[in-house]
Amino acid sequence: MKKLIAIINVIAWAGFWAFGYIAITSDDLTNSQLVIAALLAFAGLVTGIAAYVKLARVTEANGYAKRSNQLDAVARDRAQQEWGK
Template identity: 50%
Template structure:
């Protein structure tokens, strides 16, 4: 399931960047086409963020791998 969510994340962010670029830089498009590209970019953004959050849910940082030392308790 993790791999499926990871693939969804990549595809969603790719759609966001692709359609966002089209919406911002295209010169000979009608207003309807620009609106469609903007909506698809927004959908890609929302789906990408949601999939990323689902992928990152439950992940913890290994502090020993980062060489992070907790303060020693005195007492």
């Protein structure tokens, strides 16, 4: 599953950069072609970000990456109760 997410991540970012470059630099596109290229670039961006976040969570859960420095629910509630004191 991790390899599939990584492959999707690479393909999505490649699509983002390729179609984004086409949308920005091409002078001879019609309006509909420009909109399609921009939409494909946006789809690559969203998919790339989602795949990256999913991959980061999977690697944290499996121990390949260091866990983020977030508080657990009890510590967070205690800190919020002491906020205004």
